[in-house]
Amino acid sequence: MSHHHGARRADIAATRSRLLTTGLGVLVLALVVAAAVVGVRWWRDVHRTDLERAMSLAPDDGDRFSWTDWAGVRDELGVDLSADSPQGEVVDFMAAGYDADLTSTSALPESAQQLHVHYGFSPATADWELFSQSEEGAVVMLHLPDSTDWDLIADRLRRLGYAEPDEADGVWAGGSEAIGRLGGVTPEVSFVTLLEDESLVLTSDTEGYLGSAVEVALGDAPSVEGFDEVVEASGEALSAALYTGAQACGALAMSQADADDQAEADRLLAQAGAVDPFTAYALSVQPGLDLRLALTFESDEQARANADSRAALAAGPSPGQGGDFSDRFELGPVEADGPLLTLDLDPVDGASVLSDLSTGPVLFATC
Numbered sequence: 397m398s399h400h401h402g403a404r405r406a407d408i409a410a411t412r413s414r415l416l417t418t419g420l421g422v423l424v425l426a427l428v429v430a431a432a433v434v435g436v437r438w439w440r441d442v443h444r445t446d447l448e449r450a451m452s453l454a455p456d457d458g459d460r461f462s463w464t465d466w467a468g469v470r471d472e473l474g475v476d477l478s479a480d481s482p483q484g485e486v487v488d489f490m491a492a493g494y495d496a497d498l499t500s501t502s503a504l505p506e507s508a509q510q511l512h513v514h515y516g517f518s519p520a521t522a523d524w525e526l527f528s529q530s531e532e533g534a535v536v537m538l539h540l541p542d543s544t545d546w547d548l549i550a551d552r553l554r555r556l557g558y559a560e561p562d563e564a565d566g567v568w569a570g571g572s573e574a575i576g577r578l579g580g581v582t583p584e585v586s587f588v589t590l591l592e593d594e595s596l597v598l599t600s601d602t603e604g605y606l607g608s609a610v611e612v613a614l615g616d617a618p619s620v621e622g623f624d625e626v627v628e629a630s631g632e633a634l635s636a637a638l639y640t641g642a643q644a645c646g647a648l649a650m651s652q653a654d655a656d657d658q659a660e661a662d663r664l665l666a667q668a669g670a671v672d673p674f675t676a677y678a679l680s681v682q683p684g685l686d687l688r689l690a691l692t693f694e695s696d697e698q699a700r701a702n703a704d705s706r707a708a709l710a711a712g713p714s715p716g717q718g719g720d721f722s723d724r725f726e727l728g729p730v731e732a733d734g735p736l737l738t739l740d741l742d743p744v745d746g747a748s749v750l751s752d753l754s755t756g757p758v759l760f761a762t763c
Contacts, residue, residue, distance in 0.1 A: 447636065450526040450537060451627050453596075453613045454620045459643040461623075462501035462527040463636040463680070466519045467541075469498045472634060472683065477520040479512075479545070486512045486520045493519075497743075498635050498681060500751035503527040503536050507582045514556060514578060515585070516549040517597055527584075528620075533605025536584050537613065538597040546592045553588060565591055565610060567603055625736045626678035629690035636680035637754035644677040645763035648756040653716035660715040661759055668705040672698045673763040674737075681750050687725065687741040689761075699732040706730075709760035710739060716757030724749050 444452075447463055454461060470477060473496065475489050490508050493499040504511065504519055511518035519525070523539040554560060557577065558570040568588040575581040583601040589610050590597055596613055600606035611617040623638060630636055639647060650661045665671060674691040681687055691706075693699045707730040714721045721727075724747045728740035739760075743749045753761075 445627075445630075445632055446524050446539070447526075447630060447633055448627055450524060450539070451623055451638075452619050453537065454526060454528045455530065455535065455609050455612050456618045456620045457530040457532050458528040458620050459531075459640040460529040460647070461620075461636075461638040462503065462525075462529075463633060463638065464499065464502045464519070464525045464527075465632070465634050466522045466524055468524075468632065468634045468683065469493055469496075469519075472496070472498065472685070479516065479521050479543075481512075481520060483509050483513050486518065489520060496685065497748040497750050500748070500754070501527070501635050501637055503534075503582060503584050507580060507585065510578050510581050511585070514552060516545065516552050523595075528609070533600060533602045533609075534584065535598055535600045535606060535609040537609075538599075540595050540597060542595070544595070546590060549590060549597070558588065561589075565589060565614065567606055567610075569603055623676050623678070625692050625734075626676045626690040629736060629738050630678045630680040630688060632683055633678075633680035633688075634683060634685075635750060636678055637750065638676070638678045641673055641675040641677065641763070644761060645673060648677075648758040648761040650716060650757045650759060650762050653757040657715035657757070660713065661757075661762070664709060664712060664715070664759065665762070668708040670698075670701045671705050671709075671762060672702055674702075675735075677761065679750060679754055685743065686728075687743060687749050689739040689741065691737045691761075693735050693737065696732070696734050699735050699737045703730050703732040703737055706737070706760050707739065709762075710741075712759075714759055716759065717752065721760065723747070724752065 446465060473492050477485060477489060486509055490499065490505055499505045502519065502525055508519045512520050517538060517540055523541055526537045528535050553568050556570065557574040558568040561567055571586050575586055585599040586601045587603045587606045588597065588599050589606060591613060594613065598606060598609055598613060612619050622640065650658055653661065672693055674693050676692045678690045679687065693702060707727065710721055711727045712720065725741040725743045728742055730739045741749060
């Protein structure tokens with residue numbers, strides 16, 4: 397074999413070796429990148445709050461969301477309940493939650509006793525509840541604990557006259573006839589879906605809307621967007637009212653006040669300075685019962701300007717609500733961070749700040 401041919405073969409072998417090494421390097425890099433992406437997603441999921449998880453499962457047409465962390469409320473009130481607890485203890489728990497202004501956002505307080513006794517799920521045992529409303533319909537989403545007896549719930553639905561679906565994730569159809577047999581049960585549980593693998597119960601007063609909400613909860617349809625920053629700012633909220641900007645601008649508008657209150661509001665707004673429309677709104681009760689208002693704006697500049705104007709409004713008179721806001725809470729830190737604005741509120745003893753100020757008119761939430 398000539399020296400020329402030997403050198404050529406050596407070059408070919410070296411080239412193959414370099415290609416193999418390069419290919420392995422690219423493969424290793426791709427695997428590292430993929431692992432990093434998975435790791436980031438895992439870390440984010442582990443560190444998400446229950447409110448963040450719930451909103452990631454909510455229908456994308458929702459414009460009003462009502463959150464209740466039932467496990468957190470029970471902890472806050474020092475109440476320990478189970479599926480076997482006497483109904484009297486459930487009644488006492490709901491009364492204590494009402495007095496603490498922790499249940500006003502729920503769709504289920506008036507039905508809690510009946511749900512506990514006859515359905516096998518209720519605020520007494522649920523982990524959390526998200527009530528989503530839109531122009532198209534409404535759905536209640538309940539997350540239940542690992543100890544839940546799902547066969548028992550299904551059996552109770554049968555006994556109540558709900559028509560059993562063909563599929564495990566189908567709709568149990570009860571309608572007004574099923575809930576009418578008991579009395580005192582909200583129409584929002586006329587139709588029920590049990591998602592055991594996800595530990596979720598979804599209910600609605602409309603069968604079709606419930607079916608579409610189930611698709612979202614299973615990841616087969618898009619969930620709501622635009623709330624990430626106000627939801628993150630709300631932290632481990634015990635109870636919360638969340639609105640799109642457009643919904644809040646209507647629900648909390650000063651146009652609901654009488655003429656004299658509107659005139660006073662105009663004067664106070666002129667004194668306060670720039671007030672811009674916000675894109676999302678969340679008013680929440682925090683552990684320890686302080687409150688936090690979170691708003692997002694179109695720009696960082698708007699958030700900074702509104703920090704001054706809305707702080708001035710939140711510390712003054714409350715036309716439409718009566719008296720001054722200081723009768724209800726003491727204004728704490730006000731912070732603008734990018735497009736996010738947060739105001740911390742320390743409620744006066746006995747004041748029901750969340751239930752009072754989650755419906756209008758609310759001057760410091762005006763658009």
